[in-house]
Amino acid sequence: MEAEQEEEASAAMLWSIQEALERQTLQIGASACGATAVVDVLKALGLDVAPEEADRCVQTRLRRNESPLPDYLLSRSEAGATHAQLIQGALEASYGKAIGRFFHLHPRRRFRLVHWLAHWIRKGAVPVATMNMQLAVPEGEEVPDAWHHQLIFGVAPNSIFIPNPLDVVSEDEVHQRLCSQSVMLVRREDVLQRLMPDCSLSGLSENPSDPRWQELDVEGQVRNMILEEELEEDQPKMTHITIPAAYSSGITLFALRDTELGQELLKAPEVPLL
Template sequence: MAMVWSVGAAVREQAVQEGPSSCGATAVLNVLRALGLGSATSADAVEQCVRTRLREQDALLPQYLLSRSVAGATHDQLLEGAEMASEGRVTGRFFSFYPDRAVDLIAWLAGWISKGAVPVATMNMQVAVPEGEEIPDAWHHQMIFGVGPEGIYMTNPLELMESHVVKRRLCSASLLLIREEDVLSHLPQVAGPCVLTEFQDHPAWRELDVVVSNKNTPKCWRNSAGLSASTGDKEILPTFQPVPFFKEHFGAFLLQSQRLQTSLFLPGNPRFGDGMSCDQHCKI
């Protein structure tokens, strides 16, 4: 077992998300608290440093979908927000978990925690949805405060999650599914093609063929290949519009003083994909 906080300490110390799409800022605030810097940092100050982006609820469909693809905070915003809010005392790195990594996730996280790092997971909550539950419409940033034989201890909300569920949500393509009712409610009143011209040459948008027409059936806004998305053993009927989602999956944050005392972020360490790792528990 490796713990940043005990369960009792997590109950006392964790910050809980207060605003829409602000799970990233909440994760950063929890990181700062875990590193002993939270008492001098307010939630509002962290929010200003992270610069959470909101969904543009009143926009027409093209701009609405664009806003959904960047809503919340990217990994770069979390890294910059943590550094700014801590006045340069905290540094971090994020790593992609896609394509799927062959990793002993418990051992890998324990390795980071033993070196003084505080992990943050960015998970696709539309994957590994429990049977009978509604599919969420967002990804989620959560600080990890410990690991053990029972699983992975998460903040916001406080929960103990099985490692295989966390891994499936981490090892996900950067893709967000938008609910049918959200798509239809943002269609323009005038019928006709509605193309996301600003990103039509972006490879991620072009690959998904995100093109929407205003007609009276959900079939009209499936992509041209008749896409239906799959989340593990669940087949999602075409009531979702896929859009690219620009996020990495796992972050580790350290005090700068700890970074100087360890070689975690230096070249020559065991590699994790195209980034760094703290040990040999993970490989592509």
């Protein structure tokens, strides 16, 4: 009996898997996973919006791939969108009908993820996960080079259902990605190929609007990488540098503004810390 209650408490679906196959929106453009999620959020709330309009409202930022290293790294730290852009984008694209509320999940929280999600999904809320995909990477797979926003269209015991791409992921794996510091790994080759002879690295640690560039000593990391190239020793080399990321890991819950659920969401407390 207890097992049945546990299963019931952690199962809820916005769409069936078949419906998700038919209704999901596939990535609408470069770095546009956030705007893609907003299209599906509004769809799940009964509101249709063109992908181009969602992207315009979310104001997706792009990587500046042709820039010198300092500007390229700055663009990497903010490419795509933050949860705040998703909330604003959904509000604007729906003409004020859809609201969102973000719940921070870093540092770790005292809760069962699937139970918490099932509780809100059953009420009609639509969750979007903002995850650091560079965590919980399956053994043997390459470390992804970005964070990701994904709609969650359902949960079951220890399982979370997501589109774009359609997948069923373990609760533990998703939870690890949802509990991340706001940092990003940038691949060695992406750093070295943008090093120009006249490129000044001092700006990497002199960002007055974000002291984390200095705290992470991004300039020092890059210089170490250069030194490794110059020494050409047969030793393991840095595979990535770590830079600040504009994103926060957690869940944004969306609902229609003029409903009891919408008002309940706005008043809901943060998930308690562990």
